[in-house]
Amino acid sequence: MNFKQLSKQVSTLCLLSATLICTLTSPAYAATPLHGISMHGDLKYPSGFEHFDYVNPQAPKGGTVTQAAIGTFDSFNPFIIKGAAADGIGLIYDSLLTRAQDEAFSLYGLLAESLEVAEDRSWIIFNLNPKARFSDGQPVTAEDVAYSFKLLREQGSPFYQAYYREIEKIEALSSTQVKFSFSSTENRELALIVGEVSILPKHYWEKHDFTKPGLEVPIGSGPYLIDSFDAGRTISYRRNPDYWGAELAVSKGRYNFNSISYDYYKDGTVALEAFKGGEYDFREENSSKRWATGYTGAVFDEGKIITQNLAHENPTGMQAFILNTRKPYFSDSRVRAALAYAFDFEWTNKNIFFDAYTRTHSFFSNSEMAATALPSEAELSILEPVKDQVPSEVFTQVYRAPTTNGDGKTRSQLRTALRLLKSAGWELKNGLLLNKDGQQMVFEILLVSPAFERVVAPFSRNLERMGIKPSMRVIDASQYINRIRSFDFDIIVSGFGQSSSPGNEQREYWHSSTADQPGSRNTIGIKNPAIDYLIDQIIQAPDREQLVLRTRALDRVLQWNHYVIPQFHTSSYRVAYWNKLDFPAIRPTHSLGFDTWWVKPEQPGQ
Incomplete structure (x- = not known):
């Protein structure tokens, strides 16, 4: 072998070695960049x-919009x-x-x-x-x-x-x-x-204490900056003129207001009167009574304020009376099931809500993931590993929250409830529902909105007819937040929102690992290995079909454990706004899309 051949072989070996070293040491994550x-x-x-598609890329920029906060x-x-x-x-x-x-x-x-x-x-x-x-x-x-x-x-x-x-x-x-x-x-x-x-x-x-709340203005990278505020009363944001992302495709037609403000009010009734007086510009209404009776007057007749029901395709989730299962009374599913018979939705909807709502039966209502029929063979195979850990009704019945004919007569429903309570060790004696130790069932329904007292009042009356002593307490927002975070309540009115693609958030709602974490959204306090298993199945779903099937399976198990007393939902946004505002002709199917709205430019002579 001559020197030239030797040099060529050495060079080849070096090249191969270098290639091998590069292969072994280079990151094994090369992939095609995606948008x-x-x-x-x-x-x-x-x-x-x-x-x-749901924006107006030529939407005018400018103007101010003010909303209410409670x-x-x-x-x-x-x-x-x-x-x-x-x-x-x-x-x-x-x-x-x-x-x-x-x-x-x-x-x-x-x-x-x-x-x-x-x-x-x-x-x-x-x-x-x-x-x-x-x-x-x-x-x-x-x-x-x-x-x-x-x-x-x-x-x-x-x-x-x-x-x-x-x-x-x-x-x-x-x-x-x-x-x-x-x-x-x-x-x-x-x-x-x-x-x-x-x-x-x-x-x-790194120069501030992240664990402490405070009102020092932080730094962000978003389309708006904090402009001014009066602690606890109002806050204003101004559109950042130097926002780095203004020309991105995902930003076009959005963030059109020069200024966005939030004025704080103590309750929704006061806020509505302020709205009609022109104190703010846009309002999404959550009270059916106010929607049916409060949006009247000259400003509406003259078209200065516009009201609309804007339909959406969002899952409406579960709004309900939430029962804290950490409390001894509510650790028994028979007790939880019994209390549901005291809520007369049909009468409430007709007499209080002006027939504005639909009864909720599913934790994934208004979606294909709601369990509204008996489980299919595919669902049964998903449930098979936890068959012995879930209520038998999961396999044999379709859950429906207790119903009435709406005439206010609930005698038969309350009799059913008392039978369930008796099986759980409670007896109605001399008008009082007592346990084996002679103690009456007593609990508190905690509220943050005075408007909900009218919903709780008839529910409480039915509970009293069953020998229970409920109390209703309305507290301010700060107290309420702190008590919920520490799970210091018996019953609250709350909800579990859902997306079109359930996933990791289900752990925060129902998983055993979050039940004892202060501030978690597992307000019910669920510790159930079957539910833990089904949550993992949802998170691991390989495709949309399996996601839907596994979510329905979870829905059934949540339903038949009677963790909540289901209330109601609507599949539209009830909005009212002063006519200075406008929005695109095409609306997003999965949100209100208020970030695509704008202020109409003033016309000559205005």
């Missing part, structure tokens, strides 16, 4: 799309369980991705101009937009992203720790590239939901 990501199925909007605020930190955060505070923050509100669950680039994701979704890389800036001009970096998740999971609300617990590692690969690695390849939603978190500036929060 968006969908939970199941294809994206509606292609790469390079100009704007969402209660008070003492904090600009919505990420912790302490304090009452100001309404609208999310306007100052951006996330890596943003939702399309006309798709079930699809996200498109915001702070991240593109993403790369493993086929099995075991990791995702976000490539930050080099133009992304915080409101103080500092660039948004991969280090800010990693810091945000560390801060939220270690010092934020317990929600973040539970929701993102399967994030195994976060790496800043460069100043504009960050990688999330996950401990499970079965949680397909996780790659999406990490993209929805507000990204916080490290250079600001």
Whole structure:
């Protein structure tokens, strides 16, 4: 072998060695950059799309809009369980991705101009937009992203720790590239939901105490800035003229108001009168009585205020009387089932709500995920592993909340309730419902809205006819928040909102791991291994069909455990607004889309 041949062989070996070393040491996560990501199925909007269909890209910019808020605020930190955060505070923050509100669950680039994701979704890389800036001009970096998740999971609300617990590692690969690695390849939603978190500036929060609520104005990267505020009374945001993302496709036609304000009121009745007096511009009504009787007068007759019912396709979830199962009375499902017979929805809807509502029977009402028929063979196979841990009715009956004919006569319903209570060890003696120790059933129904007293009053009267001694207490918003966070209540009126693509949030609602976490949304206090199993099945659903089937299975088990007394829902937004406002002809199917509205330009002579 001559020197030339030897040199060539050595060179070849070196090249092979270098290639091998490169292969072994290079990250094994090369993937095609994508402009968006969908939970199941294809994206509606292609790469390079100009704007969402439900916006008006030529919407005029300018003007001010004022809305009402109820209660008070003492904090600009919505990420912790302490304090009452100001309404609208999310306007100052951006996330890596943003939702399309006309798709079930699809996200498109915001702070991240593109993403790369493993086929099995075991990791995702976000490539930050080099133009992304915080409101103080500092660039948004991969280090800010990693810091945000560390801060939220270690010092934020317990929600973040539970929701993102399967994030195994976060790496800043460069100043504009960050990688999330996950401990499970079965949680397909996780790659999406990490993209929805507000990204916080490290250079600001490392100098401040994140755990304390306060009114020092924070730094964000969103389309608005805090302009002014009067603690607990009003807050105003102004559109950031230097907002880095104003020209992005996902921003076109949105954030049209120059100024957005929230004025605080003690209750909805006072707020409505202020609205009719021109004190603010837009109102979404949640009281059927006010909607039926309160929106009258010259300002409506003359068209100065417009009222509309705007239909939506959102799951309406479950609004209900929430029973705290941590309390001895409500740990027995027979007691919980019995109390439901005291709520006469049909009479209430006719006499109080002007027939404005539909009775809720499902935790996923107004969606294909609601269990409204007997389980199919496919559902039965999902339920089989927990067959011995769930009520038998799950397999043999379709759950329907107790109903009446609406005439106010509930004798037969209350007799059924008393039979259930007797089986649970309670006896009606001399007009009192007593346990084996001779103690009467006594509990408190805690409210934050005086308007709901009229709903609770007839419910309480029926409870009293059963020998129970209920009390009703209305407290202010701050007290209410603190008591809910510490699970210091017997019964409350609350709800569990649902999206079109249920996933990790189900852990926060019903999983055993969140039952004892102060501030968690497992207000019921559920600790049920069968439910834990079904939540995992939902999170691991490989496709839309399985997601629907597994969610129906969970719905059945929640229904037949009688954790709540279902109330009612409506599938439209009831909105009223002064005629200076307008909105696009095409509306998003999965949100009100108020961020696409605008103030009409003044016409000559106005």
